[in-house]
Amino acid sequence: MPPIFSAEELHSIVGGKLFENDWLVSGISIDSRTIKKNELFIALKAKRDGNDFIVSAIENGAKAAIINKIPKDLPKNFPFILVNNSLEALYSIAKYSRKKYKGRVIAITGSVGKTSTKDILTKMLSTFGVTHSSQKSFNNHLGVPLTLANIPKNADFVICEIGMNSKGEIEPLSKLVAPDVAVITNISAAHLASFKNLREIAYEKASICFGLKKNGLLIFSVDNKFYELVNNFVKERKLKSVTFGSNENAEISIKNISHLKNKSYGSLLIKNKVFTNFSIGALGSHQLKNCLAALAVILSYDLSLEKALKELKDWVPRDGRGNFLDVNLKYKLKNIRIRVIDESYNSNPTSLNASLEILKSVQFDTKKSSRKIAILGDMLELGVKEKEFHRDIANNSNIFSFDTIHCVGSLMKELYLELPQEKKGLLVSNPSDLLSHILINAEDRDIYLIKGSNSIGLSFIVDKLYDLNNGCF
Numbered sequence: 001m002p003p004i005f006s007a008e009e010l011h012s013i014v015g016g017k018l019f020e021n022d023w024l025v026s027g028i029s030i031d032s033r034t035i036k037k038n039e040l041f042i043a044l045k046a047k048r049d050g051n052d053f054i055v056s057a058i059e060n061g062a063k064a065a066i067i068n069k070i071p072k073d074l075p076k077n078f079p080f081i082l083v084n085n086s087l088e089a090l091y092s093i094a095k096y097s098r099k100k101y102k103g104r105v106i107a108i109t110g111s112v113g114k115t116s117t118k119d120i121l122t123k124m125l126s127t128f129g130v131t132h133s134s135q136k137s138f139n140n141h142l143g144v145p146l147t148l149a150n151i152p153k154n155a156d157f158v159i160c161e162i163g164m165n166s167k168g169e170i171e172p173l174s175k176l177v178a179p180d181v182a183v184i185t186n187i188s189a190a191h192l193a194s195f196k197n198l199r200e201i202a203y204e205k206a207s208i209c210f211g212l213k214k215n216g217l218l219i220f221s222v223d224n225k226f227y228e229l230v231n232n233f234v235k236e237r238k239l240k241s242v243t244f245g246s247n248e249n250a251e252i253s254i255k256n257i258s259h260l261k262n263k264s265y266g267s268l269l270i271k272n273k274v275f276t277n278f279s280i281g282a283l284g285s286h287q288l289k290n291c292l293a294a295l296a297v298i299l300s301y302d303l304s305l306e307k308a309l310k311e312l313k314d315w316v317p318r319d320g321r322g323n324f325l326d327v328n329l330k331y332k333l334k335n336i337r338i339r340v341i342d343e344s345y346n347s348n349p350t351s352l353n354a355s356l357e358i359l360k361s362v363q364f365d366t367k368k369s370s371r372k373i374a375i376l377g378d379m380l381e382l383g384v385k386e387k388e389f390h391r392d393i394a395n396n397s398n399i400f401s402f403d404t405i406h407c408v409g410s411l412m413k414e415l416y417l418e419l420p421q422e423k424k425g426l427l428v429s430n431p432s433d434l435l436s437h438i439l440i441n442a443e444d445r446d447i448y449l450i451k452g453s454n455s456i457g458l459s460f461i462v463d464k465l466y467d468l469n470n471g472c473f
Contacts, residue, residue, distance in 0.1 A: 001026035004153060005040070005093075007064065011081055013096045014066060014089040020079035025063050028093065028149045030142060037061030042090050043068065044142070050086070066090075091176075094145035098178060101151050101158065106297055107177045109162045109170060109208050110185025111201065112351045113290045114139060116317055117185050118161045121294040123315055124308040128301075129156025137345075139163035144173045162208060165381070166194035170204055174211025181300055182208045183293050184220040184230065188350035193383040202226035209233040215240065219296040221289070222247045242300065244292035246285075248272065252292050252299070257285050259361035262324065264288050268295070268309075278309045281316045283361050286354040320345030320459060322358070327469045329442060336444045339364065340465060343451035344458040347379045349389050355451050356398035362447050370445040371403045373425070375434060375461065377452020378409030387414045394418035402449075406434055409456055431460045438465075 003024035010025075011018040029035040030042050032053035041057040043050030043065060054062075054071050064079040068086045083089045098105075108118050115137045125131040132155040134147045139161040147160050160177045164170050174182070187202045195201050206229060209218055216239055220230050223245035234241045244252040256267040256277075265279045266288050280287060291312060298308045317323045325340040341362065343355050359372055382389050391414045393399070399419070406425035407416040416427045428434055438448075438461070452458040 001036075001038070002153070003038075004028075004150070007079065007081075010040070010066075010093070014081060014083055014092050016066075016081050016083035016089070018081050020064075020077065023064050023079045028090075028146065029057075029062075030090070030146060032057035032060060032062075035060050035062050038063045041065040042086050044086050044090070090142070090145050090149065094148040094176060097151050098148045098176065101155065103156050103158060104181070104301065105158045105160070105177060105179045106181045106183065107160045107162050107174055107179035107208060107211065108183045108185065108293075109164075109174075109205055110183070111188040111190040111205070112346075112348065112354075113185040113286065113293075114161050114163060116287060116321060117183065117290040117293050118159050119318060120291055120312070120315055121159055121297055124294060124298060124311045125157045125159070125303075127307055127311055128303050130154050131157040131159065133159035134161065137161065137163075140165075141169070141173065144176060148177065164204055165191050167200070167204060171207040171210045174208045176211070178211055178213055179216065180213050181217045181219065181297055182212050183297065184208065184218070185290060185293055186221050186350070187224045187226050187230075188348065189382060189389065190348040190350070191381045192385070193381040195383070199226065199229070202229050206230045206233045209237050209239060212237070212239060217242065217300050219244065219293055219300070221245045221293070222250045223289070242296045244296050245289065250292075252296050254288055254292060257288060259283055262362060268292075270299075275305070276309065278312055280312045281314045282322060283358045284322065284354055285357070286351075287317070287322070320454075320462075322355070324362075325462065325466055327465050329439070329468055331439070331442070334444075336442050336446075337364075338442055338444075338446045338448060338465075339370075340462060341447070341449045341451075342459075342462050343449065344377075344462050345454050347377065347451050347453050348382070349379065349392070352376070352379065352393065352451060353396060353398075355449060356396055356401070359447070359449050360398060360401045364445050364447075368445050370447045371443060372401055372447050372449070374402050374405045374449045374451070375431075375438075375458060376405060376407055376412055376415065376449075377431070377456035377458045378411040380411075380453040380455065386411055390414040391418050399423065406437075408434065408452060408458065431457050435461060435464055439468075 003026050007021045007023045025040040027039040029039045041062040066081045066089050122133045162173045218241045222243045243250045253269045254266040258265045268275045329336040390411045393415045404425040405423050407427045450458050
């Protein structure tokens with residue numbers, strides 16, 4: 001990667017004391033484990049002190065560092081800048097980088113679908129120019145400035161994902177990003193523990209408007225009851241807007257949704273006129289709606305819609321967000337092939353409903369019928385009604401598409417107690433308690449949906465199954 005900052009430039013941005021001044025860095029990282037060669041390591045103090053991991057960062061390729069104390073094990077002659085507050089230094093670099101950048105900037109928020117929409121848009125925009133977005137779900141008070149700080153000098157488009165866990169987080173991040181286009185994917189019951197009700201969540205999401213540039217564009221869904229609240233932000237701040245969704249009142253909408261051979265299809269409507277049919281390499285009407293939000297950005301920049309749609313045909317979700325894994329196992333001389341739908345990264349009532357809907361359409365490329373099995377982990381941060389949200393899953397008609405449902409966690413116990421007896425699998429507190437049961441009872445052509453909040457750890461099951469691919473147990 002070409003360099004993005006020199007020592008002198010960084011020193012002028014963050015202040016402090018510069019030790020060794022003849023160096024360049026090609027990127028910025030705050031994680032000593034994933035830092036790449038020739039990147040700058042910024043040692044932040046959080047649960048752990050980043051200054052304690054300077055040697056690890058150097059071993060993994062760090063060219064220089066910004067630190068707020070000199071570690072005892074810092075190698076002699078290793079270049080660094082000593083500052084009072086390394087978090088402030090990160091923000092200073094982000095602000096400088098954003099001010100210097102003159103290209104197009106898009107910010108994306110929403111209760112669900114932020115990362116998938118960002119990935120879809122990144123794939124499409126990359127056909128029109130150099131597109132910069134975070135590789136992971138970097139959407140908080142550290143991830144957003146880190147994305148901005150790493151803008152390449154030749155970038156044509158920058159996409160920032162903005163999330164929140166509590167009140168007041170989106171506005172300052174949006175102001176930092178200063179987008180010319182902002183997207184609200186949807187508004188639903190996620191992170192409800194920090195809010196009184198859904199209306200407060202809607203207001204928080206709509207506060208992305210505070211960072212939009214003058215005459216900026218807001219793209220938002222009509223498929224929620226807070227349309228008027230969001231639209232009032234548009235009017236009050238005299239913004240431009242484009243709406244999307246399944247509602248016929250949306251300016252960009254979709255109809256004729258269908259699913260075949262683990263792909264999704266739909267007819268794209270622009271201002272109620274059928275424009276064209278399109279498809280994606282993934283299942284789910286919710287993913288098609290994410291495409292609508294991304295396509296609205298393409299249209300706003302007057303880019304070729306035909307070229308963008310072509311990119312969607314082979315788009316698939318990233319790990320943990322609905323990607324498919326086919327695993328071949330050997331057990332007692334039997335060859336078993338199972339399919340895993342990996343939704344282990346996140347879960348809330350809206351995304352879970354979408355995942356349950358998907359399973360009805362999942363199939364192998366054979367005529368042999370498949371058992372459909374769900375492994376569902378707790379949905380976290382849902383507030384005082386968290387148990388009610390879990391019990392309500394039993395009322396979802398898609399539950400009857402499953403042969404067996406395993407539940408993981410104390411909250412999923414609420415669902416387990418409500419399930420019909422013939423659907424009940426195991427109720428466990430730890431994902432590892434399920435693994436042996438899955439392996440021993442697996443049958444050829446089984447399909448597993450694995451869905452839960454990230455900290456529940458259902459990725460353990462996904463990883464173990466994948467490790468056993470083409471192996472015996």
